[in-house]
Amino acid sequence: MPIVSMVEHSLYYPVPRNLNYMWNFGSLAGLSLIIMIVTGIVLSMHYTPHTDYAFDSVERIMRDVNYGWLIRYVHMNGGSMFFIVVYLHVFRGLYYGSFKSPRELLWWLGVIILFLMMATAFMGYVLPWGQMSFWAAKVITSMVGAVPLVGESLMELLWGGFTVDNPTLNRFYSLHYLLPFVIFGVVILHIWALHTVKANNPLGIDMKGPQDSVDFHPYYTVKDLFGTGVFLLVFAAFVFYAPNYLGHPDNYIQADPLKTPPHIVPEWYFLPFYTILRSFTDDWWLFQILLGWWGMEAKLAGVLAMAGAVAVLFILPWLDTSRVRSAKFRPLYRVFFWLFVIDCLILGWIGAQPAEQPWTAIGQWATLWYFAYFLVMLPLISRIERPRPLPHSISQSVLGGGGGAAVAAAASPMEKSR
Amino acid sequence: MANTASTEAAGAAGAHDEGAGRRDFLFLAGGAFGAFAAGASAWPLLDSLNPAKDTLAASTTEVDLSPIEQGQAITVKWRGSPVFIRRRTAKEVAEAKAVKPDDLPDPQSDEQRFGSGAREQWLVVVGVCTHLGCIPLGQKDTDNKGEFGGWFCPCHGSHYDISGRIRKGPAPRNLPVPPYTITAENKLIIGKEQPKDGPGGTTA
Numbered sequence: 360m361p362i363v364s365m366v367e368h369s370l371y372y373p374v375p376r377n378l379n380y381m382w383n384f385g386s387l388a389g390l391s392l393i394i395m396i397v398t399g400i401v402l403s404m405h406y407t408p409h410t411d412y413a414f415d416s417v418e419r420i421m422r423d424v425n426y427g428w429l430i431r432y433v434h435m436n437g438g439s440m441f442f443i444v445v446y447l448h449v450f451r452g453l454y455y456g457s458f459k460s461p462r463e464l465l466w467w468l469g470v471i472i473l474f475l476m477m478a479t480a481f482m483g484y485v486l487p488w489g490q491m492s493f494w495a496a497k498v499i500t501s502m503v504g505a506v507p508l509v510g511e512s513l514m515e516l517l518w519g520g521f522t523v524d525n526p527t528l529n530r531f532y533s534l535h536y537l538l539p540f541v542i543f544g545v546v547i548l549h550i551w552a553l554h555t556v557k558a559n560n561p562l563g564i565d566m567k568g569p570q571d572s573v574d575f576h577p578y579y580t581v582k583d584l585f586g587t588g589v590f591l592l593v594f595a596a597f598v599f600y601a602p603n604y605l606g607h608p609d610n611y612i613q614a615d616p617l618k619t620p621p622h623i624v625p626e627w628y629f630l631p632f633y634t635i636l637r638s639f640t641d642d643w644w645l646f647q648i649l650l651g652w653w654g655m656e657a658k659l660a661g662v663l664a665m666a667g668a669v670a671v672l673f674i675l676p677w678l679d680t681s682r683v684r685s686a687k688f689r690p691l692y693r694v695f696f697w698l699f700v701i702d703c704l705i706l707g708w709i710g711a712q713p714a715e716q717p718w719t720a721i722g723q724w725a726t727l728w729y730f731a732y733f734l735v736m737l738p739l740i741s742r743i744e745r746p747r748p749l750p751h752s753i754s755q756s757v758l759g760g761g762g763g764a765a766v767a768a769a770a771s772p773m774e775k776s777r
Numbered sequence: 778m779a780n781t782a783s784t785e786a787a788g789a790a791g792a793h794d795e796g797a798g799r800r801d802f803l804f805l806a807g808g809a810f811g812a813f814a815a816g817a818s819a820w821p822l823l824d825s826l827n828p829a830k831d832t833l834a835a836s837t838t839e840v841d842l843s844p845i846e847q848g849q850a851i852t853v854k855w856r857g858s859p860v861f862i863r864r865r866t867a868k869e870v871a872e873a874k875a876v877k878p879d880d881l882p883d884p885q886s887d888e889q890r891f892g893s894g895a896r897e898q899w900l901v902v903v904g905v906c907t908h909l910g911c912i913p914l915g916q917k918d919t920d921n922k923g924e925f926g927g928w929f930c931p932c933h934g935s936h937y938d939i940s941g942r943i944r945k946g947p948a949p950r951n952l953p954v955p956p957y958t959i960t961a962e963n964k965l966i967i968g969k970e971q972p973k974d975g976p977g978g979t980t981a
Contacts, residue, residue, distance in 0.1 A: 401822050405829075423829040426821035 369550070373572035374579055375560035377753050381455075382558065382579075383586030384448035389546065390587060391441035396539050398434040399483075406486065408532035410525045413488035414613040432602040433594075438480050439605045440594050442628035445473065449672075454696055456684030457559040463676045465552040470672045472545050477629070477669070479538040482531040484626060485523075489610030494623045496523045496531070502636075505659040522616065562756055563684030564749055571753035622713060630710030631703050631729075636665040637714055638726040645727055664726070671733045678733055681741040683749065691744040699732045837968030842899070842959070850916045852904060855967045859904040859912055860955060861928070862965065865939065870897055872926075873940040883951045887940045890954050901957050901967065902941040906930040908948035913937060928952070 405424050407416040420427035449469070452458055458466035485496040500517050504510040519526030557566060566572050573579075597604065605627055609620045625633050639646050639661035650660045671678075679692075686693040702725050709722035750756035838855040840862065845851060850863040865873070870887070878884040891897050906913050908930065914920040915928030915937070923929030923936035925944045930937075935946030942951040958971035 397822065401825055404826065419829070419831060423831040425824040425827050425829060427825055427829070429821050430825055 369554065370576035370580070371574050372554055372557075373566065373569070374558050374575050375566055375571060375753055376573045376578075377560050377562060377757050378558065378579065378582075379561050380582075380586060381447070381451040381561075383583055383590075384444045384451060385553075386583040387444040387586060387590050388441065388448055390590070391437060391444055392539065392542060392546065395434065395437050395441060396543070398430050398437065399536070399539065401430055402434055403536060406532075408486070408529050410488060410528055410614070413486065413528060417487045429598070432598045436594065436597045436602060436605065438483065439626070439628065440590070440597070441476065442480070444590070445476065446628070449473070450700065452559075453675075453699075454686045455559055455561060456563050456679070456681075456686070458672075458675050459679070459684050460676065461556045462552075462559060465549065465556060466676065467673060468545055468549040468552055470669065472542055472549060473672075474669060475538055475542045475545065479535060479542065480626070480628070482535040482538075485528065485531050486535060487610060488528065488614045490612045490614055490618075490620050491607045491610035491623065493523060493614035493616065494619055495625060496527065498623065500527070502658075502662045502665075505656065505662045507659070524616075559684060560753060561685060561687065562750060562753060563687070564753060567752050624711055627707065627711075630708075631706035632665050632668055633710040634706045634722040635668050635726045635729065636661045637710075638719070638723045639664060640719070643723055645723070664730075668729065671730070675733070675737075678737040679741055680738065681744065681746065683746040688747040688749055689740075689744055690747065691740050695732065695736055695740060699729075702728045702732065837966055840965040840967070841963070842965050843963045847898070852916050853967070855903075855955060860967055861900065861902050861904040861916060861941070861952070863900040863916075865898050865900055867898075869939045873938065876938065876940070876942075881951075882943050883949070885940075885942060885951055890940055890942075890951070896959060899959060899965070900939075900941060901954060901965065902952035903955055904928075904952065906932065906935055906948055907943065907950040907952065908933055908935050908946070913952075 402420065405416065405420045405427065407413055417431070420431050422428075424430075452466065452469070481495070481499060485492045500514060500523060503517055504514045506513055515521065517527070518524065519530060560566075607624065609623075612620075624630070639657045641647075641651070641657045643657075646657055646660055651657070681689065681692065683689055686696055705721065705725045706729065709718050709725060712718040836856055838853055838860070840851075840853050842862075842864070845862070845864045847864050848866050848869075850861060852859045852861055854860070873887040876887075878886045878889075887897070891900060904912055904916070909932065911930050911932035913923075913928035913930040913935070915922040921929045921931070923945075925936050925938035927939045927941060927944075928937040929935070930946065930948065933947050935948035936944050937948075937952055938944050940951075941954070943949070955967050956970040958966045958969045960966070
């Protein structure tokens with residue numbers, strides 16, 4: 360049975376012995392995907408994808424369906440939990456250089472998953488057909504209108520009409536059901552790629568022999584299980600004590616195509632990208648210098664920048680050319696990495712503010728820094744930085760770092776045999 | 778779950794000196810906890826597939842019986858299925874009562890099914906063939922009523938008599954009598970139980 364050998368292969372494959380808790384987020388992302396698919400399948404049995412019934416069918420789930428409130432709250436907050444662990448997973452990869460050779464393919468598959476997740480989350484948010492659902496759909500689909508010449512026709516193709524309406528809801532429902540299974544497929548490829556090149560580790564150096572690794576099972580299954588427990592505690596805290604904390608009250612008002620809520624905001628996980636979208640205004644000097652003078656509209660520039668903010672991750676292996684992976688040994692990179700994290704948090708914070716000064720100006724500087732980090736700073740740092748010396752091997756570093764007597768006793772015979 | 782996992786990890790690391798008993802205990806305790814958690818998570822998902830509260834709330838149907846003449850039948854929907862209501866003539870009631878229950882595939886007297894007195898003229902059965910769920914013919918005068926003058930299921934040929942009892946064919950049971958109440962105001966409430974000697978509406 361190929362499936363048995365696959366599972367066996369996943370359990371007994373060598374993993375660096377020095378992984379820290381940042382390496383828990385991959386399995387947590389997988390768990391989140393499964394939780395979302397299972398709760399989603401059950402929810403879809405109670406949901407009606409029609410503009411006249413969608414909102415009421417969701418309310419029926421909340422009030423009448425047995426445990427419907429629980430299943431919906433798990434699905435609703437599960438989206439946020441999924442993004443939290445995936446973002447931590449991505450930042451882990453950035454910090455420890457997991458995107459570098461030979462793991463480029465693994466990284467690219469991850470970026471594809473991120474894109475698919477964003478599309479799925481966006482379309483899922485439309486399904487309850489509340490005010491935020493509707494206007495999110497309207498705003499995001501209207502971005503397509505920024506495409507020169509054919510924008511208008513593309514938008515009608517996307518909507519299946521002249522605005523977001525029943526045909527739009529129907530196709531979003533269909534795709535929201537389909538895409539998670541596409542994600543599942545890409546996740547399998549992602550894990551396959553991982554098992555081919557093996558996991559990176561906090562030191563960012565390669566495993567040189569059996570003394571540097573332990574079997575995935577039981578060592579990391581147990582470590583992942585512990586992380587799962589912590590994750591589920593946080594998850595349950597949201598579901599049972601603050602189920603609507605991450606949402607917007609306006610989405611409990613049925614969609615009204617004739618009335619936009621005064622302050623529309625995307626879900627928290629899209630806020631940084633929303634800021635980048637809004638930063639491109641006609642009067643922004645950077646826009647005028649770079650794009651405006653040859654006739655591009657600010658609207659199109661914003662849309663391209665927003666897509667580019669994620670797409671830039673694809674070319675990351677060529678932007679950061681340093682041979683050293685882990686930021687542990689890169690004093691300069693480490694500083695800029697944390698500046699970048701702060702920048703992302705600022706972008707997220709600005710995304711939740713109204714489009715007024717001083718927020719707009721702060722958002723524009725943060726947007727500038729976001730792209731400057733990737734396109735200017737990373738290539739520059741890679742050139743001028745003088746990395747600290749790398750340890751000889753993982754096992755040597757573990758022993759030297761006070762790995763404990765038990766580990767030393769277990770590891771030293773293998774050291775000799777090398 | 779977090780506790781289990783961390784103690785399991787400690788068990789694996791410290792197992793050099795301590796006996797296998799401790800590790801076995803932790804493994805079994807962890808496994809039992811995990812199995813319980815899986816079951817507890819699966820239950821809400823499964824239970825959500827049971828009838829929802831609004832479905833259960835819509836489980837009675839009210840019918841005004843006063844316009845129905847003797848010998849006339851109507852069909853109403855109750856819990857999504859057809860219910861046959863027939864105001865039987867005195868001759869039909871007598872015919873139904875004349876049959877000895879012991880001779881039937883599913884022995885039941887007409888009185889056991891519909892009571893006596895004013896109530897006995899009203900036949901109320903779920904019009905779903907007990908074989909494989911088709912709707913038997915016989916509600917209209919022009920329908921084939923089968924060999925026993927009641928209902929006939931066209932799918933696989935089951936014959937029901939004027940009491941809705943199975944007489945011939947593959948069906949194993951009589952057409953079921955739903956719980957119902959007939960009020961003194963001649964109103965039928967399907968889905969609400971009433972003693973078999975209840976008011977039973979007007980006899981006129």
